[in-house]
Amino acid sequence: EVQLVESGGGLVQPGGSLRLSCAASGFTFSSYAMSWVRQAPGKGLEWVSAISGSGGSTYYADSVKGRFTISRDNSKNTLYLQMNSLRAEDTAVYYCAKEKDIVATITFDYWGQGTLVTVSS
Amino acid sequence: QSALTQPASVSGSPGQSITISCTGTSSDVGSYNLVSWYQQHPGKAPKLMIYEVSKRPSGVSNRFSGSKSGNTASLTISGLQAEDEADYYCCSYAGSSTFGVFGGGTKLTVL
Numbered sequence: 580e581v582q583l584v585e586s587g588g589g590l591v592q593p594g595g596s597l598r599l600s601c602a603a604s605g606f607t608f609s610s611y612a613m614s615w616v617r618q619a620p621g622k623g624l625e626w627v628s629a630i631s632g633s634g635g636s637t638y639y640a641d642s643v644k645g646r647f648t649i650s651r652d653n654s655k656n657t658l659y660l661q662m663n664s665l666r667a668e669d670t671a672v673y674y675c676a677k678e679k680d681i682v683a684t685i686t687f688d689y690w691g692q693g694t695l696v697t698v699s700s
Numbered sequence: 701q702s703a704l705t706q707p708a709s710v711s712g713s714p715g716q717s718i719t720i721s722c723t724g725t726s727s728d729v730g731s732y733n734l735v736s737w738y739q740q741h742p743g744k745a746p747k748l749m750i751y752e753v754s755k756r757p758s759g760v761s762n763r764f765s766g767s768k769s770g771n772t773a774s775l776t777i778s779g780l781q782a783e784d785e786a787d788y789y790c791c792s793y794a795g796s797s798t799f800g801v802f803g804g805g806t807k808l809t810v811l
Binding site for chain 1: 703734736738740745746747748751752757787789791792793794796799800801802803804805
């Protein structure tokens with residue numbers, strides 16, 4: 580059974596940093612691209628960042644480019660999102676999502692339950 | 701990276717059919733057959749309902765179908781049931797630079 584479990588969310592001040600983790604199990608982690616998708620309170624879904632299975636290719640939404648860094652440790656079956664220079668508008672539930680196929684196509688067949696990040700003073 | 705355009709809400713009675721549109725541009729929906737649809741119930745994670753425009757994952761009811769014409773994709777739900785009441789989001793691949801974009805979401809109410 581595929582499982583994605585996010586952790587690392589919490590309350591952080593504007594300008595601060597936070598690192599999210601997503602522990603994956605139930606599939607060959609290194610074979611699949613992964614993404615982070617966020618949802619601000621009461622708002623829609625927003626794709627944030629993606630990484631290839633090997634970790635060699637990364638992609639970012641314009642809204643987080645230069646501030647967020649996606650990475651993965653295939654030996655630990657874990658996906659990360661390092662978030663720096665956080666802003667109030669980064670407040671959201673952050674979901675870890677698995678690509679349906681080996682190639683990254685923004686098609687997510689499994690999602691975690693999300694971790695809430697709140698940016699506030 | 702502008703969001704895809706969806707109606708804010710749609711409604712229908714049990715047994716009826718509804719269609720949710722998702723309008724993008726020639727850079728995303730119009731260029732790739734990589735449109736997917738997600739269902740999200742309150743407080744829950746999204747669930748994949750349709751991928752590659754019209755394919756259904758295993759376990760998803762055949763009451764759900766997808767299509768695309770030009771820059772607009774559509775999700776049709778036939779034989780509406782109470783449990784279909786949820787938010788629905790479309791998503792499209794948009795090339796290696798922009799990568800991905802979601803629609804703003806549509807709230808489906810089953811009357």
